[in-house]
Amino acid sequence: MSAGAWAGRPLGERTVAYDERDAILYALAVGAGAEDLDLVFEERLRVLPTFALTLAQWAPDALGSQGAFDTTTAVHGAQRLEVLRPLPRAGELRLQARVGAVWDKGSAAVFDVEVESDHFVATWSIFAPGAGGFGGERGPSAPREDLAGAEEVEVATYATQAATYRLLGDRHHMHVDPDAARAAGQPRPFLHGLCTLAAITLGVAGRVGAHPADLRTLAGRFAAPVFPGERLVARVAPGGETRFDATTGDRSVITGGRVSFG
Structure with missing residues (x-):
């Protein structure tokens, strides 16, 4: 099929x-x-x-x-x-x-x-x-955002964060078991993408003066994994729809981020 x-x-x-x-x-x-x-x-x-x-x-x-x-x-x-x-x-x-x-x-x-x-x-x-090549439409490309001059906000992660987050239901072994993480091509267990995105959203809400529970829309692309304990830096461009991305060190982890509150 x-x-x-x-x-x-x-x-x-x-x-x-x-x-x-x-x-x-x-x-x-x-x-x-x-x-x-x-x-x-x-x-x-x-x-x-x-x-x-x-x-x-x-x-x-x-x-x-x-x-x-x-x-x-x-x-x-x-x-x-x-x-x-x-x-x-x-x-x-x-x-x-x-x-x-x-x-x-x-x-x-x-x-x-x-x-x-x-x-x-x-x-x-x-x-x-390996699942492509079936003759379908290519679909939308990743947006190229210019966030020059955006405000920055730091978002801390902590060592036990992936082990805690998996209790909410996503129990894929790669987030807690070193052997499973290596089998997935990573050197050690890494944070769930949705946990990373939610953590950054908290920081973005604080930067733009919104309550995170007032979130209305959210979107983002996962560019690279985050390892528990790493410190993230989000660039935030406020507007009617706030644009953002996030890095850790020289590694981009979230791109094309968009969020609105209201």
Whole structure:
């Protein structure tokens, strides 16, 4: 079955439940501090919108398990999130998932996995080496952003962050097991891309004077992994839609970032 034949394929429905403890653990995992009481204290809790992505992680995993691509070589290339309404402090959400577009990059394919609910729409873009060449459309190219003169904000990661974040549901071994990380081509366990993106979003929100729970849209491409304990620098260009990217040392880790609050 060619990669292009997966376009439009339903991936099923699922009801997911969570409580205040899960939402608080998530906030701590992506970098919220003890002083951020409306993110980590149940009496004042606002749920970070990016928490939704942990609830929907089953969808791209389901596509991989059905044999659409080689799960040992495919990587999470980009993420988009549109917030339709705030997440409740606890409860159940009904999610529907499908394969959207499948882009032919020649030597690889990119599968867009779309998850919808009453509260959000999220899209994973999965880059699958060896699955291209099926004669489909190439799709959009990565945007080239000029962020010269943008403001900078530092974002710290911590040594146990990947081990903590995986408790939210993404338990791929490469984020905690050195042998699995080396098998994936990395020298040691690395941070989940969605954890990196959420941590940077917290920093960007602080830089532009927004509350991170007021996030409305978010998008970014994953350029390289981040290792727990590394310090990131995000360049932030505020506007109606804030643009950003992030580096650690001389390594670019997030490109084409866009976020809005309101």
